[in-house]
Amino acid sequence: MQSALHILEHVFGFSQFRPGQQAVVDAVMAGENALVVMPTGGGKSLCYQVPALAMPGMGVVISPLIALMDDQVRGLREAGVRAGALHSGLDFQQAQAMRNACEVGALDVLYVSPERLLNQAFTDWLLGLKLSVVAIDEAHCVSQWGHDFRADYLRLNEFVQRLQSTPVMALTATADARTREDIVQLLGIADAKRFITGFDRPNIQYRVVPKQKTREQLVKFIRQEFVEQCGIVYCRSRRATEELAEYLQSKGIEALAYHAGLPQEDRLKRQRQFTRSESMVMVATIAFGMGVDKPDVRFVVHVDMPFSVEAYYQETGRAGRDGAPATALLFYGGHDLVRAMQMISEKDAPEAVIRADQARVLKLAGICELVSCRRQALLSCFGEQSSACGNCDNCLTPAQSVDATESAQRALSLVYRTQQSYGVGYLVELLLGKNDELARQRGHRDLPIYGTGKALNEKQWRSLYRQLIAAGYLAVAPHGSLHLNETARDILRGDTRFHLRLETQSAKQSSRRAQMAPHTSERFEVLRKLRKELADEYDIASYMVFNDATLIEMAERLPTTYGQMLAINGVGDKKMDKYGQQFLACLRNLEAAAS
Structure with a gap:
């Protein structure tokens, strides 16, 4: 087996694991099952990708969405990993070619959908291969107490029980104690080691703003703080997404609508456009959810209040996955709360379920009405204690x-x-x-x-x-x-x-550029332009070249040699070979201009 640290450094370009990652990797490589609860952007993917590359055999990742699988496969291939996916989006020849690659040991990581594992013939074939690890992503979907319940996940237990000695990982970003217990019991991995690394995303600033003229408020927010940067705006209805996207477009803001009522081809096209853009705002219902695998989303806005803290935290977690500053903004009004309570009370469900759902709404509403630290209250919902964060609206502009x-x-x-x-x-x-x-x-x-x-x-x-x-x-x-x-x-x-x-005036998030020194900001924009040119040339998303955090580090440290470039986080061997010379030439020009 290759060293996990060697793979981390040479494939993914990181000199050390993030907090919590190595303990998970060590347990899985020792053959143990694992439940991993790690915040979005906290590095869950590396927890199964590194063991899959380090151990004999092929790693299998069970993932709920085709678009998400395809994005992750493209990203892994850019890093030099032999990755592929089997899903309904492939034609017969493509699927057969992928199966052949698995059978001859030409893949290190294979992504599959939970629905495919319901097919007996497919699972028989898969279990006939040598598997290193099986990772079940978005594992909260197995639990009716989670916020994205998927009936297909319940059948995964049948597959897991046939794995024998292959370690199984269940991974999620948001799961309270009840949901965590549900996951391990329903998947049949009650012996799994629990790794709860914390839920905090300190780079995200949480804000709640009273609803007044929401459209005008939203335009002002984007223009003042996030010009030509990517964001997601969540609405409750399909019609609202269409109307709001049109309004943003009329104000000169690049925007698209996304909801489950669109044909699948249109949804995939729009998601691809968003993934590859550096300035688009996606106005969406929660249908635009787990498939968001884009690290440079700088803001997430809710124009309508979600129905639970869990859903809210999961959705806001799609901002700032690269670790750079990001904002989660919630527009909140009395009508939202009343309407949410009405909708739940009208459901055809047992009284106990209705009361539980209304309690979840009230918990989030209570956080909206707080005068103390919002992050502290959010984290307490997941059993995590913290001090005041200094990076939410109530901390920055204390409410009275x-x-x-x-x-x-x-x-x-x-x-x-x-x-x-x-x-x-x-x-x-x-x-x-x-x-x-x-x-x-x-x-x-x-x-x-x-x-x-x-x-x-x-x-x-x-x-x-x-x-x-x-x-x-x-x-x-x-x-x-x-x-x-x-x-x-x-x-x-x-x-x-x-x-x-x-009600008080909400604090503003300093823009990414405002938080950099002037010369760093200028260098970042030059590097960003080069990244876009290379991404267009290779027909991939910009972040698959290097993400924002990597570009910011280059702009700050100004590496001009091969060794210095490899020391930048996110620069692995394959990316260095493919893009290193172009970036080094650009950085040398920037150094010369500065001297």
Whole structure:
């Protein structure tokens, strides 16, 4: 067997493993099963790629999406790895050629879909080959408690039980304790060593912004902070993605829409365009999810609130996978929260499932309403304790709160006095003494509380109701009316104080260029231009040449010799042979210009 460190350095261009990686690699190479929970961008792929190259036989990676498989295969081939994939996107001749390569030992890593392993003849053939390791990526899909449940993953247990001595790895970026236990039990690897390396992504800045004019807010955000950089904007509906993408295009921003309603050919084409672009914004539903294998996504925006912390964290994790600064921005409003609770309550599901799903929404809503560190709260949802991060909006621009117990009592009392039959909009109108005629018709004009809420404006009352829902004092019925929860009594009796979060101006993320020294930024742009030319020449995505983090290191260290270039993280032997001379010539010119 080759040394794992030798492979890491000469194939992938890194002189040492990231925290947590080596322990996983050592366990797998010792023949042990492993459950690996590592944040997106934390280096999960290397945990199975290195053993697959170091050990006799071929590594098999079970991956849920064709586009994701193809991107990873292209990236591995660029690094000099003999990699391939078997999936429904291949014609008969291509599939047969791939099988032949496996049979003669011409592949080190083979990617397959979970659906293919449901075929008995295919698994018989695969198990007849010498396998070094089997890696199940996105393993949370096996659990109904995960956020991307896939029924096909449940059948993987049958394949795993036939592997005998081949080590099995289950890998995911986000899985709470319940989901982790589900994974190992359902896959039949209860003996797996657990490697939980932490969930923190310190390079991502988390921000929550109140919804006002969301489209205009989004355009301002992109223009001020991320001009000509790649990002993902998540919307809840297919129609919203189309309309928002068109709006961004009308404002001169390169954008495409992506959703499950598009023909598969169009989805693959658009994903390929995004992967190869250095400036595109993809406006998408969650259908654009696990297939995102692009390290230079500089921002992820949610214009609609996700339904759980797990889904939110998984989606924001697609930003900044290269370790460079990135931003996760969530636009949040009371309508989002009410609508999410309504949609869940309308589901045809057992009451226990509905309550659990609503609790997940409220957990995320509670994080949106925090006045303390958002990262700290997010990590605590996964059982990880941390100190204040210094890199979220609340840390950078501390939010303020005021004791609003009396106003909260007034708001809750009005819900009760109107028979818990109305939504936020009408209740706020009653508090402000508006819609006089309708209030009179409904018999609410004579309520003692009518028109007594003028100490707060409409925006503040809406915020207060939203925060009461998020804190669990109010529930939302299917038709949108508010109901008092049992805990509302504590506020109405004065046993519990209620503090209202005041909306503040959100902190801005310094752009990538602003965080570099001026000469480094200029060099980076020159190197970026060369990278794009080479990527176009070889018909690959730019990051497959070198990612942003590698270019930034080149711009900072200015290597001008072969040895200095190989010392840059991300520069392996194959890439040095293929691209090294062009980059060295460019860097020497930059050095000469600086002297």
